[in-house]
Amino acid sequence: MNGPTVLNWLEDDVFPKISDGVLVIDRAPYHITLTDDARPATTKMKKAEFAAWLVRHDAVPPSWVSQDWRQLKTKANMKAEADKHRPAPRYQVQDLARRLNVEILISPVAHPELNPIEMVCGTV
DSSP, rough: OOOOHHHHIIIIIIIIGGSEEEEEEEOOOOOBBGGGGGGGTTTSSSSHHHHHHHHHTTOOHHHHTTTTTHHHHHHHHHHHHHHHHOOOBHHHHHHHHTTTTTTEEEEOOGGGGGSSHHHHHHHO
């Protein structure tokens, strides 16, 4: 299973049947794929990627604008600034559900009793 497959299945088969309804999903990685705008900056990024991230999220401090900050600032400086502007998580499934008039509830971490299939799997 992967994110695009789940999104296609939800869009084609599930959401049309539950329009104006609510869908509860767990935190499987393919359910909670972040949107591009909600992806935080990570230490795996290169310096140029950090700079692009800061510009895209309007997170370049005013004090940096007057100088050539892309060359003068270190990767650590950029990461620290990006951490201050970490976006709130938003998932692709939430955007899709909003377009198709379905509400999404995401189950909390470490509460399998709230997901009926987990109880079945535990019994089996």
